[in-house]
Amino acid sequence: MTQGHKVYLSKLLAIKDITAISIEEALQRTALLVDLSSQLDCPEGTELALQWCDSIQGCPLTPGQRSLLEFYRANAWDDARKRKYNAEDYAWIWEQPELRSQLLSLRRAAQVEGLTELQPVERSQIFTNLGNQLNSAGRLVEAGEYWTRAIHAHPKFAMALANRGYAWYNYARAHYDPGHQTVFLYRAHQSLSAALARGADWGSAPDGARDFFVDLRARIAKLIDVKRLATDLKLDGYGLGRSRKERGYRRWALDHILFLNPLNDLGNSDIAATDALSLPSYRTPLDDGPTLIAFFNQMKQEFASARWLLFEGITDDAPHFSDRDTKLHDTLDDPGYSLSIEKTKLAFRSAYSLLDKVAFFLNDYLKLGIPLAAVSFRSLWFEKRGSATLRPDGHDRSAAHAAAPSRPGGRMTRSLSDGSSTMPSGSGNRCAFSVIAVADESIDGATLARWRTGGIVGLRFTEMRTPSGERYPGSVGFAALHALAPRMREIGLNAQLWANASQLAEHLPGLLRLGVPLVIDHMGCPDPREGPDEPAFAGIVDLLADGALWMKLVICRLSAGGSDYARIRPLHDRLVERAPHRLVWGSDWPYVRIQPTPDAGYLADVAQDWVQDDELIRRILVANPAKLYDFNEEEKA
Structure with a gap:
């Protein structure tokens, strides 16, 4: 950094009231303060930037300005987080208030009413950062959704393309199936190639980032036959069922990443339209029987059934005959009653209940010893009800990695809760x-x-x-x-x-x-x-x-x-x-x-x-x- 940057940072630190200037200028100076504080390792500047964000938040802002403010706030929290933990630790520290605040700010920045006022590159930056932090928190599937949104907003945004490729590479390394591994590696190579193509926008990418991704692409090219896969790999054309309704259902499930299939995390190709996820091999005494397999089968079936109920609940276009002549009272508070709504509610309850069933499964598989009456998804991680103290075995990285369910039913839960309110028609049916x-x-x-x-x-x-x-x-x-x-x-x-x-x-x-x-x-x-x-x-x-x-x-x-x-x-x-x-x-x-x-x-x-x-x-x-x-x-x- 030049001496001029240091002088300008000093001037920013001397500002007494950021709200005394126009909103646009206040936002610009906040962005500069965040960047310079990070680049010049100035904790005082990062803390001041967070204070400025709190002050500007009370001003009359347009939705677009509010999105930018939350984006800058998230970057300040990221700087505070990286200053507090080294790169190795902050991927594993369980309680990270800075990461929690950063994710909250990025989700606020990604609200649709604010994004509509921003430039494509600004939208891509917000989506990319949100994807990066979700990936850092171990939520790769959701991170991929946001990287894809960043690419749709700005198709040549290199950091979204490159980070998505890197994530797919790591997914391949963790995958148990060699055939799936090859597909993930090939798609990772494609995404990295798009990032490294002429005309890709690297913008304010970190120093050395492009060189790192060049080396990564070369590493992948040594693992797979890229040219052969470009001509021979077939992911579509397998059919989605006999009836139009079945095809519609499977296409919907693919588009919403609801198949229990790692390839569905990669995209919505026909080949992923099966619930292929299964248990790894394990040994058990003969007298115990296949209890874990039976439990897994039950959870898998409940998820598939909840998925179908959700599809029927949100796609039925007309009242069911069972809704007729129900004789419900009009309570004048805009209620909505119908078989479709009840199916949607049942899907939510069934999917949500899978979280505790995952806890029962892991309590048995990992021999955690939690009394059956006390087993819940929370007790899987914390020592006592209402306590924030992690179980001792939760601190061990290998145990934590083994215990983390890769694709719980919460994916369906999130999609329902994020779009929580169901709007009834005038008839309420x-x-x-x-x-x-x-x-x-x-x-x-x-x-x-x-x-x-x-x-x-x-x-x-x-x-x-x-x-x-x-x-x-x-x-x-x-x-x-x-x-x-x-x-x-x-x-x-x-x-x-x-x-x-x-x-x-x-x-x-x-x-x-x-x-x-x-x-x-x-x-x-x-x-x-x-x-x-x-x-x-x-x-x-x-x-x-x-x-x-x-x-x-x-x-x-x-x-x-x-x-x-x-x-x-x-x-x-x-x-x-x-x-x-x-x-x-x-x-x-x-x-x-x-x-x-x-x-x-x-x-x-x-x-x-x-x-x-x-x-x-x-x-x-x-x-x-x-x-x-x-x-x-x-x-x-």
């Missing part, structure tokens, strides 16, 4: 996790924020008219969007627009300036007779291609008589050709005011027939919705 609502200018910000927490991701605005030229009952026009936009931006809601192509061409210039993500419904309602080159529709396509909009591929309201879909295909094909990265598919269920009622399954088959390309289908059906609606792909990729 249907469970959904992401909802589009309707609201006019009179709604207050607190109500919108509560809706957002409960699962509402956007508001719908309509300029379409009935055949007689009147507004549809209950619809809200585009004028309300102008009034609601500041509140929607603040909490991360998108705007779904239903209008015909000419209306959209008139309104979009003003709507795009509002800074709210716009989702065009029903393909922009063009006239199929005009074709894809009609000026209004062509202008919308140009905006989509530029990434300014999103479009829902919903075809059923554009056809004559509800089934003449062939004439819509040129419009559909133009959208897929020009803007596949901005399209999401929709069925338009429950088909209000459409006779005859379309067949949702047939509409899905039409989409597959028209697109053909499996990768594009997956992008439109899975990756794009995950990005638009912030599903856990990241997963937000």
Whole structure:
């Protein structure tokens, strides 16, 4: 570091009140103080930076500014942690308040409403750091999700690509199966090669980082035949089942990393669609019998059953016949009751109960000697109920490593608890996790924020008219969007627009300036007779291609008589050709005011027939919705 850096650090340390300057300048100086304190080994500066973060937190901040503040706070906690422990120790010290504070700050920084205001590289930095610290805490699977989200935000962000490759390399080293090891090593080599490719963004990577990853890639290349694997390795094409529902279930489980299969930690390829995880070999007296195997089988089956109940609970599109005539009282507090909701609750309880069953299993396998009446997931680690003192055998690294379950049922628990509130429909009979609502200018910000927490991701605005030229009952026009936009931006809601192509061409210039993500419904309602080159529709396509909009591929309201879909295909094909990265598919269920009622399954088959390309289908059906609606792909990729 130069003398100038030391002088500037001294000036920063002399600042008395960081809140006396503008928010933007205060954030910039905080970031500089954190970096310089780390580089010049100045504990006083790190402590002051944490104090500044506390002071700035009380100022009126935008969501984006709050995300940056939490990012800088996390970096300060990281510096304090590294100063307190050496690199060997801090991977094993159990109680680390600095790491806990760092993870909390990074999770706050990664809130979607703040990320939408940040640049792609800033989002990638937050996701990468969160992935790094989760990996340091032994949570590799979750770390991989955040590295992938960082790569989706900035595909050439080298540290995310390289750290993910290094983690896969270490996963291969710990894996028991040679075939799986080879796959992990190959994917690690691919990720490292992307990080080391020309044009990759190494940004503020630590000194020597690139050289380390060059050596690591060379080491992997000596372990596997990279060229042969590039042509011979087959991970897809094995099929996901006979029925459409089974295929949908297995694809969903793959996408959410819910198969008990190490390859599912690596990605969502077909080959991972089995619960392949099994026990290692072990010896036991003949008189004991295969009790551990039986217990493992029971836990595995309960996890698989909970997974299926969750899938049914969140994907059933209509009330079950058993919900009819239940005669429930309306308690006026917006409850939600249905078979779907009960299935989801049962899945949560079953998955959560697996944690204590893991404790029973390990108490037996490791001969810990905990009395059966006292066994729980907590007593597995701590000496007494309510105590923070670890069991003596928990301090031993080899015992701790052996006792750590590699993929507990908590993965399903987390996905439910993070998206905790289930939003019922107006009838209270249907469970959904992401909802589009309707609201006019009179709604207050607190109500919108509560809706957002409960699962509402956007508001719908309509300029379409009935055949007689009147507004549809209950619809809200585009004028309300102008009034609601500041509140929607603040909490991360998108705007779904239903209008015909000419209306959209008139309104979009003003709507795009509002800074709210716009989702065009029903393909922009063009006239199929005009074709894809009609000026209004062509202008919308140009905006989509530029990434300014999103479009829902919903075809059923554009056809004559509800089934003449062939004439819509040129419009559909133009959208897929020009803007596949901005399209999401929709069925338009429950088909209000459409006779005859379309067949949702047939509409899905039409989409597959028209697109053909499996990768594009997956992008439109899975990756794009995950990005638009912030599903856990990241997963937000």
